Amino acid sequence: MILTADPSSSYRAYASEIDQAIQSVLASGWYILGDNVAEFEREFAGWCGSAFGIGVASGTDSICLALRALGAGPGKEVITVSHTAVATVAAIEAVGATPVLADVDADTYTMDAESAKALVSEQTCAIMPVHLYGHPADMKALGELSRINGIALVEDCAQAHGAMLDGNRVGSFGDVGCFSLYPTKNLGAIGDGGIVVSAAPELAEALKLIRQYGWDTPQHSIRPGVCSRLDEIQAAILRVKLKHLDDEIRRRQEIAGIYDAAFAKLDIKCPLVRENAEHAYHLYVVQLAARDAVKVALAERGVVAGIHYPIPVHAQPTYIGRVRSASMTVTEQIQSRILSLPLYPQMSETDVDTVIDAVRTCVN
């Protein structure tokens, strides 16, 4: 069976290095906010082309803490997209702010800048595009929108470690870049984790305070905070995996290229990549007719495809009729057509061929 993503294959690829990293944390006796977290923060921020990294407990928390540091809260609105993981929107509500949802671009599945522009109000404090599937959002137009209106720009980079725009990695465009380190993401821990990157020292400082009760020194709180730390064990594992991340992203791109060529003559819309962009292929999402039937037929051939996401946020039971939204023309149009095919760096040539053969058989 070929899964959509397979985090255990990533552990097996580096098992001896990872086991050793875990053992050394166990033996050190230092399990919270030690050298591994500090080094991982420095290494990952540098890898993104940003100055500061602040490790936190999850990707959702990376957004929550970033929004808090930027002053979001009750009475403030944050503009994001409906076509995303519910986590993006849940994080906005978790800090007491109000989510406002924009439509996406039909080719890149990321925030439509025109749609977002029409949602800006007196209450807007931040705009949060999502680099969905690994394709960077239109940061030029969205950066302009944030500048003109004097509102913060937050990047949801949970699916886009390594995605680039004009040669710069995502996370380096906004006031803050928020990353998930969930096991299936491009850089995945063996458990939960997240990290915020920022070029602004005052935001980095605020984030460090917020993640641990507002402590500037132990047991001394100078602002309200929470408990949201990245574990030493996870940071040690992530440092091993970060060394291999460039190779893994190249392999993702290579597999995507093989799929693109193999499906060129089929009635499938393959992922498009904007000219100035580099896709990090967290997911390889195609559009096709009779999606549900194709998904079942693929599963019968041992190919497990996914749907990201089956219900857009504005249509989820808890959000329906409750969140201010733009017209969702594209979001609704693609909903019954999107399908995520298996793609992860440890896929063998045989796995890739199996997926291709199955897709060719099932799509007509």
Ligand SMILES: *Cc1c(COP(=O)(O)O)cnc(C)c1O
């Ligand atoms: C995974 C994900 C998140 C949340 O990350 P967690 O680590 O699961 O909390 C947020 N936004 C997007 C787009 C994601 O894919």
